[in-house]
Amino acid sequence: MTKHTKKSSRSSSGKSSIAQRVEQWLRIAGNSFSKARESIIPLLQAAQSEFGFLPNEVMEAIARFLRVPPAQIQGVASFYSQFRYEAPGKHRVTVCRGTACHVRGSGRVVDELTMWLGIKPQETSTDGLFTLETVACVGSCALAPLMVVDGKVHGRQTPATARKTMEKISMAESEANHGDKEDAV
Amino acid sequence: MNYDELRERSIRVWEQEEQHATIPLIIIGTATCGLASGADELLHILGDELTQAGVQADVRQVGCIGLCYAEPLVDVRIPGGARVCYGGVDVKKLRTIIEKHVKGGTPLAEYALGSIGPGQAPGVPSLWELSATKPQVRVVLRNCGIIDPDRLEHYVARGGYAGLVRALGMAPSAIIGEVKTSGLRGRGGAGFPTGLKWELCRSNAGDKRYVICNADEGDPGAFMDRSVLEGDPHAVLEGLCIAAYAIGASEGYIYCRAEYPLAIRRLRQAIEQAKEHRLIGEGILGSDFSFNVHIKEGAGAFVCGEETALIASIEGRRGMPRSRPPFPAAHGLFGRPTNINNVETLANVPAILREGAEWFANYGTEHSKGTKTFALAGKVMRTGLIEVPMGITLREVIFDVGGGIPDGKKFKAAQTGGPSGGCIPAEFLDLPIDYEQLARVGSIMGSGGLVILDESSCMVDLARYFINFTQNESCGKCIPCRLGTRQMLMILEDICAGRGTDDSIALLESLGDAVKKGSLCGLGQTAPNPALTTVRYFRDEYIEHVRDKVCRALSCKEYLRYEVIEDMCTACGVCRRECPSEAIIGAKDEIHRIDQSKCIRCGICFESCKFDSIRVSSGRYHKTSGGKKGRTVREKRAARKEVKP
Numbered sequence: 001m002t003k004h005t006k007k008s009s010r011s012s013s014g015k016s017s018i019a020q021r022v023e024q025w026l027r028i029a030g031n032s033f034s035k036a037r038e039s040i041i042p043l044l045q046a047a048q049s050e051f052g053f054l055p056n057e058v059m060e061a062i063a064r065f066l067r068v069p070p071a072q073i074q075g076v077a078s079f080y081s082q083f084r085y086e087a088p089g090k091h092r093v094t095v096c097r098g099t100a101c102h103v104r105g106s107g108r109v110v111d112e113l114t115m116w117l118g119i120k121p122q123e124t125s126t127d128g129l130f131t132l133e134t135v136a137c138v139g140s141c142a143l144a145p146l147m148v149v150d151g152k153v154h155g156r157q158t159p160a161t162a163r164k165t166m167e168k169i170s171m172a173e174s175e176a177n178h179g180d181k182e183d184a185v
Numbered sequence: 186m187n188y189d190e191l192r193e194r195s196i197r198v199w200e201q202e203e204q205h206a207t208i209p210l211i212i213i214g215t216a217t218c219g220l221a222s223g224a225d226e227l228l229h230i231l232g233d234e235l236t237q238a239g240v241q242a243d244v245r246q247v248g249c250i251g252l253c254y255a256e257p258l259v260d261v262r263i264p265g266g267a268r269v270c271y272g273g274v275d276v277k278k279l280r281t282i283i284e285k286h287v288k289g290g291t292p293l294a295e296y297a298l299g300s301i302g303p304g305q306a307p308g309v310p311s312l313w314e315l316s317a318t319k320p321q322v323r324v325v326l327r328n329c330g331i332i333d334p335d336r337l338e339h340y341v342a343r344g345g346y347a348g349l350v351r352a353l354g355m356a357p358s359a360i361i362g363e364v365k366t367s368g369l370r371g372r373g374g375a376g377f378p379t380g381l382k383w384e385l386c387r388s389n390a391g392d393k394r395y396v397i398c399n400a401d402e403g404d405p406g407a408f409m410d411r412s413v414l415e416g417d418p419h420a421v422l423e424g425l426c427i428a429a430y431a432i433g434a435s436e437g438y439i440y441c442r443a444e445y446p447l448a449i450r451r452l453r454q455a456i457e458q459a460k461e462h463r464l465i466g467e468g469i470l471g472s473d474f475s476f477n478v479h480i481k482e483g484a485g486a487f488v489c490g491e492e493t494a495l496i497a498s499i500e501g502r503r504g505m506p507r508s509r510p511p512f513p514a515a516h517g518l519f520g521r522p523t524n525i526n527n528v529e530t531l532a533n534v535p536a537i538l539r540e541g542a543e544w545f546a547n548y549g550t551e552h553s554k555g556t557k558t559f560a561l562a563g564k565v566m567r568t569g570l571i572e573v574p575m576g577i578t579l580r581e582v583i584f585d586v587g588g589g590i591p592d593g594k595k596f597k598a599a600q601t602g603g604p605s606g607g608c609i610p611a612e613f614l615d616l617p618i619d620y621e622q623l624a625r626v627g628s629i630m631g632s633g634g635l636v637i638l639d640e641s642s643c644m645v646d647l648a649r650y651f652i653n654f655t656q657n658e659s660c661g662k663c664i665p666c667r668l669g670t671r672q673m674l675m676i677l678e679d680i681c682a683g684r685g686t687d688d689s690i691a692l693l694e695s696l697g698d699a700v701k702k703g704s705l706c707g708l709g710q711t712a713p714n715p716a717l718t719t720v721r722y723f724r725d726e727y728i729e730h731v732r733d734k735v736c737r738a739l740s741c742k743e744y745l746r747y748e749v750i751e752d753m754c755t756a757c758g759v760c761r762r763e764c765p766s767e768a769i770i771g772a773k774d775e776i777h778r779i780d781q782s783k784c785i786r787c788g789i790c791f792e793s794c795k796f797d798s799i800r801v802s803s804g805r806y807h808k809t810s811g812g813k814k815g816r817t818v819r820e821k822r823a824a825r826k827e828v829k830p
Contacts, residue, residue: 036501039501040501042482045443075503079503080486081486099406099636100406112789115765136654136658137408137444139407139411140221141408142218143221143568146221153217
């Protein structure tokens with residue numbers, strides 16, 4: 001089992017710069033939304049696809065834009081499982097937990113990934129490389145069990161095939177890292 | 186361009202491509218299921234492969250034809266020949282198909298699933314005559330896998346928008362009458378008569394009305410709506426437009442779950458195309474009827490499939506259902522009269538208007554007319570998307586269309602209706618599928634998920650799975666649903682983990698009853714169904730779990746014991762290397778052994794063992810791994826002894 005303990009190499013920007021980026025984004029993106037309550041969810045979705053997650057600054061900016069209390073935005077966002085409040089890992093691993101996947105053993109695929117990655121579903125590894133997620137149903141039940149890695153759908157998974165995919169990514173990452181270091185030297 | 190011109194041009198284009206083509210046509214299914222099994226890679230290399238083979242061919246991307254078990258699917262039609270459908274195509278197969286069929290002109294009967302006319306393909310049977318397809322009637326899925334969903338001409342050439350044209354020439358009340366006569370009922374689950382629903386909405390006064398297409402297909406195990414949206418988006422759009430005209434709505438929403446990005450992309454494109462040809466928008470087809478459509482992406486909440494929750498979500502609120510009345514037909518989106526129909530319901534509407542109500546009512550049973558699509562999944566040979574006339578029996582669906590249960594195992598139950606439905610045991614295999622019959626046995630039609638379970642599926646575990654889902658998705662408004670599903674889950678977890686008692690089962694039943702009675706919306710009212718039907722039909726299994734601490738399906742971990750069968754161990758070492766908890770002790774030429782104190786019962790040893798050397802057991806139930814014969818350690822030792830003097 002490989003535990004990812006290395007600290008993230010990506011630089012975390014300061015708080016003010018996130019606020020600036022959010023303001024900048026909303027100045028342009030805001031034009032295509034009406035300033036009505038029904039824009040809350042589409043705005044949150046647009047923000048998440050821009051920033052990868054919803055930092056507090058986004059909620060506050062959207063609240064100012066729509067002239068509603070930030071609590072209202074938080075309230076809506078927290079109801080829906082699509083929204084994330086922490087930066088996702090570089091690679092997103094999603095295991096389908098639909099019925100067809102369940103009866104064909106997706107629970108064991110999740111167990112295996114949990115062990116291998118050292119994180120529970122909906123968590124991100126400490127090195128920021130992997131986020132493990134489960135979803136209710138991807139809708140490709142005929143190919144159950146399903147795993148989606150960075151948008152690519154892998155059908156008919158077993159614990160072993162899922163682990164192999166992880167090993168491949170992890171290997172590619174460490175090679176790339178190694179290359180970076182050599183470049184730096 | 187008016188409709189007649191569009192239709193004429195479309196038919197010309199279609200006939201040119203279908204009948205008068207001078208170069209071969211290659212068709213690849215690129216719906217989500219095709220992509221999941223590698224269709225994108227095939228598409229990626231296809232151009233180069235064709236160039237290398239030195240042939241010219243057109244390439245068409247289509248939606249899901251429903252034979253998901255055989256994905257990726259590649260079809261070939263050479264000029265004058267029939268379209269031959271090849272299943273399970275990989276790169277190697279693709280090269281052979283290009284060489285022999287596209288270039289050489291001879292269909293490869295050994296790879297072919299079937300052919301689609303017109304034209305001949307020697308040695309290949311018609312695709313629609315196979316046991317998997319023969320009992321099917323395609324109304325909703327008629328275009329899926331046939332046309333390029335990105336092209337309006339293909340849809341129009343096959344009769345698309347003819348229903349809308351006819352509707353626009355009728356009085357709205359006459360359209361409603363026609364839909365009523367057809368007997369169409371809501372395909373989203375509840376089965377409310379569609380015509381009546383439209384009439385109720387129309388009868389409510391208001392300066393503005395809305396129609397909504399519910400494409401928030403949240404039932405795990407269901408993917409019919411996705412396939413229709415991906416494979417034939419215009420059919421849904423046309424149905425929505427007809428509904429809007431009949432009801433008197435000028436604005437419509439399609440609420441589609443965000444997990445279906447391809448469906449959303451196809452819908453957006455279809456709306457643009459329809460606008461361009463004035464099939465939606467201002468002054469549709471020269472009439473004074475105007476109708477605009479917006480797409481709203483869901484944000485991941487199962488409860489938003491419920492009408493009032495869906496409306497709340499479009500309005501930008503938390504998607505919580507409210508008590509009814511007032512029904513959305515009177516007080517819906519933004520307080521206006523609103524009609525909500527499911528994707529499949531709407532996709533039926535153009536056909537009803539085009540072919541007539543009587544034609545539609547020919548299919549089905551007395552109170553359930555037409556056809557129903559099902560997402561056939563789970564432990565069945567031919568998983569995929571099917572459309573069958575109402576009234577067909579479960580047996581026909583599972584054993585004829587689905588090809589039976591794989592690996593020679595026995596059918597145990599069919600789960601219909603997702604987390605709101607129930608498990609139907611083998612004794613009801615001859616039950617005709619319609620709304621009433623399914624309700625009679627404690628399940629529901631639901632949106633059409635049909636998950637087949639075999640003897641290796643534990644019914645207690647399945648109930649736990651569904652209750653876990655619904656308790657996660659409960660919006661929390663009604664206390665019996667919020668707390669009741671949580672308690673039901675804890676009881677089921679206890680039973681699965683060896684902590685159950687006789688009282689657990691009775692408590693589960695009474696709680697389930699309370700949750701059903703004490704919840705406002707469909708989610709809570711149906712959430713206990715999976716638990717209640719499994720207790721009803723599989724009580725033996727529950728009793729085994731609580732009294733004997735045994736799981737006959739060999740599924741509940743706590744009740745399992747993994748062992749090496751000493752006589753059969755070959756000492757190959759695979760299980761030892763694969764075991765994640767280092768519980769397997771052994772070495773070269775030494776019989777392996779599982780340290781029970783370390784075993785986490787993950788089953789990886791069982792799966793990785795190619796030989797029949799690992800046994801998993803629970804009480805008197807057991808099974809053995811692998812099946813391959815190998816030289817066991819004991820045989821090797823015996824052989825060595827013989828050699829020695």
